[in-house]
Structure formats: structure tokens, C-alpha cells
Amino acid sequence: xxxxxxxxxxxxxxxxxxxxxxxxxxxxxxxxxxxxxxxxxxxxxxxxxxxxxxxxxxxxxxxxxxxxxxxxxxxxxxxxxxxxxxxxxxxxxxxxxxxxxxxxxxxxxxxxxxxxxxxxxxxxxxxxxxxxxxxxxxxxxxxxxxxxxxxxxxxxxxxxxxxxxxxxxxx
Numbered sequence: 825x826x827x828x829x830x831x832x833x834x835x836x837x838x839x840x841x842x843x844x845x846x847x848x849x850x851x852x853x854x855x856x857x858x859x860x861x862x863x864x865x866x867x868x869x870x871x872x873x874x875x876x877x878x879x880x881x882x883x884x885x886x887x888x889x890x891x892x893x894x895x896x897x898x899x900x901x902x903x904x905x906x907x908x909x910x911x912x913x914x915x916x917x918x919x920x921x922x923x924x925x926x927x928x929x930x931x932x933x934x935x936x937x938x939x940x941x942x943x944x945x946x947x948x949x950x951x952x953x954x955x956x957x958x959x960x961x962x963x964x965x966x967x968x969x970x971x972x973x974x975x976x977x978x979x980x981x982x983x984x985x986x987x988x989x990x991x992x993x994x995x
Contacts, residue, residue, distance in 0.1 A: 825916055828868045828989045832900030832914050835880050864949070864960050867967050871947050871991045875912045877903035883913075897924045897984060910995035917984035926982040928994070945973035946982070947991040 854866040881901040896919040904910035917924050962971040
């Protein structure tokens, strides 16, 4: 979860690149050096790479716009990598036992472009504390290299399970 938070926080503060120290080997490897299987951070990097564009948007949670005062839930908003005026949210729930609800209220326009939230796709990464690759799920199914999106309702409250990372694409 720290890696996902760093990606969002660095982008929100104008840092255009975050480099991982190791892909294979070491203590924070993305690919398990023993099994050759992806570790949980790999899936965060994969979804970030495939979904998130370069524009960063401000987010306010319950009147709080500073990530440090958001408590267990942090949300970052970006343009979508592909898809015109689509928006991608990355929501993290650091709580280990409590789910959180996220009501999404988009502005009418961003940078002059009208925001339409008619379609919603969700990728929700979950795992228990100390999870291994065998414990990670995306939308309830074992994680794989081409995780399918789950449909979601852009007007409904999104449930963020405990210790989860949710990518939401609104278009």
C-alpha cells in the first residue's frame, strides 16, 4: 500500500516519476526471486501504468484536501491514460478491519472539458496483512497479468474494503 500511496502523493506534488530500486531481488522486489511470480506491488504498477494519465486533479474528502489529514482513506484523481475526458481515481483504505464508503462527486468540468460519468470500471486489489502473491485478488478473483475490470455504478457509493487499493475509471 505504501507504493500505491507514494505514486499518488508524488504525482499530486508534481513529481513526474517514481523509480523502484529493484524489480527482481532485494527486500522490495516486484517479482519474487524464488518463485518468479509477481508480488502485490507489481499489480499496483501494472494498473497505474495501464490506466493513469499525466494530469493530476485535486481531491477533497469530507472537507479535507491535504492527504495527511485524510486518515485511513486516501484518494488520488488523474486523467485517464486513454479515453479523452475519462478520469481515474485511486482510492486506498489503510484500515485493517473497517470498510469505508466513497461517494464520488465529480466537478462539471476539468480544465475546460466537460466531465461525464456515465460509465464506471473498477479494479479492486485486496490482500491480508503480510499477503503473498497467492493471497492477492483483483475484483475477487486471483490476480493475473491482465486483470479484467468490474462494472460499477458511477452514482453509487463505492465500498472500499479494509486494506484495499481501488482503481476506478469514470468515463
